[in-house]
Amino acid sequence: QKEVEQNSGPLSVPEGAIASLNCTYSDRGSQSFFWYRQYSGKSPELIMFIYSNGDKEDGRFTAQLNKASQYVSLLIRDSQPSDSATYLCAVSRPNDYKLSFGAGTTVTVRA
Amino acid sequence: DAGVIQSPRHEVTEMGQEVTLRCKPISGHDYLFWYRQTMMRGLELLIYFNNNVPIDDSGMPEDRFSAKMPNASFSTLKIQPSEPRDSAVYFCASSFADSYFSGNTIYFGEGSWLTVV
Secondary structure, eight states: OOSEEEOOOOEEEETTSOEEEEEEESOTTOOEEEEEEEOTTSOOEEEEEEOSSEEEEETTEEEEEETTTTEEEEEESSOOGGGOEEEEEEEEOTTOOOOEEOOOEEEEEEO | OOOOEEEOSEEEEOTTOOEEEEEEOOTTOOEEEEEEEETTTEEEEEEEEETTEEEEOTTOOSTTEEEEEEETTEEEEEESSOOGGGOEEEEEEEEOOSOGGGOOOOEEOOOEEEEEO
């Protein structure tokens, strides 16, 4: 079982719609959870992180965490063509500063 | 800040040659990571350092790979001898663990695109 699993996609959504990305993790000791965005040919860049159960909102992005279900998601509201990218989920354990990444979900926003 | 700086950006080399990738982390960051990304395996952690000391090198694929961090502002990843299966994007990243709850945000360099023919 992979440590972090994501649906590879591609996920295609129309402009203005909500894109929903899911991520599950195997290590119950995981404490912090991150969403990175990676445009083709570029390096990953952090969108947001979450460490408490519930929702965390930042602009058009909402991260949701459910530790009991070992599940973290990312919602992108009012999707724009510029949101077309691969979204990487990453997790870390307490006092362990390395991140383990999922394979990523490719999102395409149709204009 | 200039961000994480990597060199070379692109390298094409012949099988059997030595490859050295270089990284300058963000000033003040005390963690440095080397990741490798391929279509097949995704983003894999090779090794990371804390205050210039290697902490976890369990991701280094084999003895052909070695990494050093002689000081806080410079690290190298060396492959000797290189093989075609080493072709990948190698990312260097750094972070500053100021607070557990601030999230150990890792900042990536632009990557070194390696092709071994």
